[in-house]
Amino acid sequence: MKLDRSFYERADVVSLARELVGKELCSFLDGQLTTGIITETEAYAGVTDQASHAFGGKRTARTEIMYARGGTAYVYLCYGMHSLFNVVTNVKDVPHAVLIRAIHPRKGILEMKKRTGKDQINATFANGPGKVSKALGIHFSHSGIDLLGKTIWIDDVGIKVPKAQLVESPRIGVDYAGEDAKLHYRFLWNYQEII
DNA sequence: CGGCCGATCCACT
């Protein structure tokens, strides 16, 4: 079942990031359905979070998308070559977001192998935000699209992540964020097997 | 306008 507006508009971005682990991220691009179970996320808590692009209420042409209502895609280019996919959460003008850092491939395996140039599905296939977008065909030009549409969306497929397998830790690559770099806003499913 | 740099990844040592 596709996650709806009320899910994305919830106020607590940290618990929302935790709950997104185990959901299925789906894209229908180039005529191909490709999906994966989300196994790693990070919360970015808007204007008060030094690690967020919207820290201090900053608004630029790029970050304006973060101020859209929950259930919008925020995708931006990192290091000149990687598109990083985020889910905008909370209501309009509250720029919270969740970065999807890893997925476990599920549907459209052949197409994902073609996109990534890899021939083996293993734990490292899409264990990084740049790799997730590459596998799903997501590009920074998709920033701003509605996650309740038919291009990119997230399904609840009834997976319950065992609490003992859900690791909470500081976020990756945000050393610039001072004290906020220490917050445990990263959620990683340390799974043995996905049912 | 010029210059710096990033919520990364991969090949190589």
Added chain:
DNA sequence: GTGGATCGGCCGA
């Protein structure tokens, strides 16, 4: 573990 790839966005002049 280290360094290079690669370029849009942002900021300062």
